[in-house]
Amino acid sequence: MKRxxxxxxxxxxxxxxxxxxxxxxRYLTMVKEAxxxxxxxxLCTYQHDTELNxxxxxxxxxxxxxxxxxSGQLLIDVYAEHAVSINQPxxxxxxxxxxxxxxxxxxxxxxKSVVTDENLLLSHTLQAVFANQPDLAxxxxxxxxxxxxxxxxxxxxxxxxxxxxxQQLAFKSNFENLLSFLHTLIxxxxxx
Numbered sequence: 001m002k003r004x005x006x007x008x009x010x011x012x013x014x015x016x017x018x019x020x021x022x023x024x025x026r027y028l029t030m031v032k033e034a035x036x037x038x039x040x041x042x043l044c045t046y047q048h049d050t051e052l053n054x055x056x057x058x059x060x061x062x063x064x065x066x067x068x069x070x071s072g073q074l075l076i077d078v079y080a081e082h083a084v085s086i087n088q089p090x091x092x093x094x095x096x097x098x099x100x101x102x103x104x105x106x107x108x109x110x111x112k113s114v115v116t117d118e119n120l121l122l123s124h125t126l127q128a129v130f131a132n133q134p135d136l137a138x139x140x141x142x143x144x145x146x147x148x149x150x151x152x153x154x155x156x157x158x159x160x161x162x163x164x165x166x167q168q169l170a171f172k173s174n175f176e177n178l179l180s181f182l183h184t185l186i187x188x189x190x191x192x
Contacts (some may be wrong), residue, residue: 003039004030005054005097007046007091011166012059012080013153014106017139018043022074026094027187033074035063042084042101052097057104057171060084077139082106095156109175113148119179122152125186129158148174155182 006027013017020043022031034041044058059080066076069102082103089099115123130137136158137143144150152175156166168177 001101003084003101003102004034004041005058005086005099006041006043006061007054007097008043009046009163010043011045011163011170012043013170014059014080014082014110014158015144015150016059016080016126016153016157018157019076019135019139020024020076021069021080022076022142026096028074029094030096031063031066031074040081042086043080044086045077045167047163047167052091054086054089054097055167056097057086058084058086058101060101060103086093089170095180098126107170109173109178110149110153112150115151117140117146119148119151119183121157122148122179122182122186126151126154126180148179153179154181155186159185 006020010015010018010020022028030041033039040062045055046053047055060082061078062081063080064077064079066074069075083106084101085104087100087102088094089097092098092191127145130140130143153170155172156178159166169181173181
């Protein structure tokens, strides 16, 4: 199926939420169509050196809320319903990217699993981040701090590492490598 594509320097995985500020006419049109047709749109990272600067994967987004900021720009809250592959991208007459998208399974490691004692630090520090970031916490009405895959996905979304590294960890790595990476980073940042 063909969908509008919104490339941004934002990384999101299934079950993730984010807030977007929409001000360009082509993206205002995209949001209007997504709401009118209840079709959503694809959010993906902006990637250099690829066709139309699009990566291989993105997420199908559902608009969950909208508002305006103080200057009158549109703010939308969006939810990542599922991952999609992005194929045969093209521009429309407004220079909005579109592509054939196909639903793909979540990253292979994204399977609900219980947070064990050895992974408690990942969950507890993420809870602390949410407690200190009310705007982030407000997006998640039902956080899953007891679900290790959900915790790992949220860490990947918010960590200040390159988008290329995030894509690699999410779609080209196994869960053990991802957890090892997260433990190393979190232990260094939060236990020093």
